[in-house]
Amino acid sequence: MLNRNAAVWVLLSLVSVVCYAAPPDYLSRSGTAAHAVSVPDGTQVTLDSMIVDQVTGCYSFLRDPWPRGSTIPVYACAALQRWWTVEASGTMTTISGVRVLVAHRIRVYTDHEMRPCPPLPKGLEAPWTWPYMTDVPLGTSFESVLPPPPASTPMDDSPEPLTAEPGTIAHAKINGGSVTLEGKIVTAVFRPVGSAVIDFFYIQEPNCPSGIKVDGTCGSEVEAGDVVTVQGTVVGGTGVPECYIEATSVVCTGSSPVPKPLGMTNKATVGGQFGLQPALYLDSSDADSVGRGLNAVGTLIRVCGKVLRVEGQAYSVGDIIHYIDDGSGLRRTTPDGSRPGLKLLSWQGYSLPTYLREDYVAVTGILGAEMSVDNPARPVPVLLIPGPEKRNHIWVTPGNSIQAAIETANIQTPKAEVW
Structure with a gap:
C-alpha cells in the first residue's frame, strides 16, 4: 500500500499532467x-x-x-x-x-x-x-519534370456577386424592381378574424426552401397550397426588416401540396444579408452579432424549444406571443427588459391556445423579421403562425420534454442544421 507521502506525490503528479498537458493543436x-x-x-x-x-x-x-x-x-x-x-x-x-x-x-x-x-x-x-x-476527373500530365508552382495571391474574402435564375424568388430578392413570379406555392395566409380580405401571404419555390412575403389585397382568394403567379414590386433594403413584394396581380393557376418545413435551430434562423433582405441579429443588444450564412426569411420552417414567456390571452381577438428557447443562443430584448429567445407570433390568437411557461413545443410557421426593441436598425427573427385555413394543418405540437419536442420537430422534416 502507498504511504501518505507517496499518495500525495501521485495525486500531485496527476494534477500536473491535467494542468500542463498541451491542448490538441x-x-x-x-x-x-x-x-x-x-x-x-x-x-x-x-x-x-x-x-x-x-x-x-x-x-x-x-x-x-x-x-x-x-x-x-x-x-x-x-x-x-x-x-x-x-x-x-x-x-x-x-x-x-x-x-x-x-x-x-x-x-x-x-x-x-x-x-x-x-x-x-x-x-x-x-x-x-x-x-x-x-x-473530380484528373487530367494526364505529360511533364517529365513538374513545373514550379506560381506565386499564391492573397484570397479576397469578399464573396462572389450574388446571381440567381430569372423568375425565381432569389432573383427577385437580389435584383428587386418589378417582378413576375410564376408557379410559386402559397405556404401560409394571414387575414383578420372574420374577414375574407388577406393582410398578406407567403409564397415559396416548389423545389427548394426559398420564400417571400406578398403584401396587398389582390390575393384575397388564395389559400395555402394554391399555385400562383404574382406580379408586383419588390420592397426591401435599409430600414425594411423583411423583404416583400407589393403585389399588383395575383392569379391562381392550380394547387399543390405545401412544401415540407425546413427544420432549424433557433440560432439558425439568423442569416446574413441576401440582396434586399437584410441580415438578422443573433443578440438584439449586440451590434457584433450580425448573422451570416443562409437567410431563410420568408420560408416555411419548423423549430422547437421550451416556452419561456407568454403574452396575450388564448382565443382572444388579437395576437398571442410566445418566446421559446432551444439552448442554441438566440437572444432578444422585450419591452420590459427580459431576454428570452425566439418570438412566436400566433396570428389573431389562433394556433397556440393552451401552452404555458415551461411547456415544450415543436412549431411550424413562417420565418419573418421585425426591428428589435434595443435598436430599430437591427432586424431580428420572428416566427409567424397563421390562423385557421380551408386546408387543415397542424402548426404546433406539444412535448413533455425538450427531447420529445426535438424528435417531433424532426419527423419527415429536412434539416438546415443538426443540433
Missing part, C-alpha cells in the same frame, strides 16, 4: 496544410475540408477554412472552381524549394443533388463525416 492536425508541409517527401497525405483559394493552370491553392488558415499548392490537372470545398489525396514533394501535394484523387463536397457546397466547417480534432462527395 487543430491548426496542424493530420489533414491540414500545416501538417502536410511538415512531413517528408514521398509521404501519402489526405487534406480534408479544404477551400479552393486559387486555380492557375494545373496548380490549385487549397486553404484550411478557419481564419488565417494555411495554404498549400496542389498539382492536379482538375477543373476546380474557387470557393469549392474539396478533399485532396496524394504524395508530398518539394519543387523549387516549395512543398507541393501531387494529387492522385480529389473529391468535392456536394449536397444531395451533387451540387458543389459552399465552404464547410473543418473538424477540429478529426475530419467531419460528409455523406455526399463526388470525384
Whole structure:
C-alpha cells in the first residue's frame, strides 16, 4: 500500500499532467496544410475540408477554412472552381524549394443533388463525416519534370456577386424592381378574424426552401397550397426588416401540396444579408452579432424549444406571443427588459391556445423579421403562425420534454442544421 507521502506525490503528479498537458493543436492536425508541409517527401497525405483559394493552370491553392488558415499548392490537372470545398489525396514533394501535394484523387463536397457546397466547417480534432462527395476527373500530365508552382495571391474574402435564375424568388430578392413570379406555392395566409380580405401571404419555390412575403389585397382568394403567379414590386433594403413584394396581380393557376418545413435551430434562423433582405441579429443588444450564412426569411420552417414567456390571452381577438428557447443562443430584448429567445407570433390568437411557461413545443410557421426593441436598425427573427385555413394543418405540437419536442420537430422534416 502507498504511504501518505507517496499518495500525495501521485495525486500531485496527476494534477500536473491535467494542468500542463498541451491542448490538441487543430491548426496542424493530420489533414491540414500545416501538417502536410511538415512531413517528408514521398509521404501519402489526405487534406480534408479544404477551400479552393486559387486555380492557375494545373496548380490549385487549397486553404484550411478557419481564419488565417494555411495554404498549400496542389498539382492536379482538375477543373476546380474557387470557393469549392474539396478533399485532396496524394504524395508530398518539394519543387523549387516549395512543398507541393501531387494529387492522385480529389473529391468535392456536394449536397444531395451533387451540387458543389459552399465552404464547410473543418473538424477540429478529426475530419467531419460528409455523406455526399463526388470525384473530380484528373487530367494526364505529360511533364517529365513538374513545373514550379506560381506565386499564391492573397484570397479576397469578399464573396462572389450574388446571381440567381430569372423568375425565381432569389432573383427577385437580389435584383428587386418589378417582378413576375410564376408557379410559386402559397405556404401560409394571414387575414383578420372574420374577414375574407388577406393582410398578406407567403409564397415559396416548389423545389427548394426559398420564400417571400406578398403584401396587398389582390390575393384575397388564395389559400395555402394554391399555385400562383404574382406580379408586383419588390420592397426591401435599409430600414425594411423583411423583404416583400407589393403585389399588383395575383392569379391562381392550380394547387399543390405545401412544401415540407425546413427544420432549424433557433440560432439558425439568423442569416446574413441576401440582396434586399437584410441580415438578422443573433443578440438584439449586440451590434457584433450580425448573422451570416443562409437567410431563410420568408420560408416555411419548423423549430422547437421550451416556452419561456407568454403574452396575450388564448382565443382572444388579437395576437398571442410566445418566446421559446432551444439552448442554441438566440437572444432578444422585450419591452420590459427580459431576454428570452425566439418570438412566436400566433396570428389573431389562433394556433397556440393552451401552452404555458415551461411547456415544450415543436412549431411550424413562417420565418419573418421585425426591428428589435434595443435598436430599430437591427432586424431580428420572428416566427409567424397563421390562423385557421380551408386546408387543415397542424402548426404546433406539444412535448413533455425538450427531447420529445426535438424528435417531433424532426419527423419527415429536412434539416438546415443538426443540433
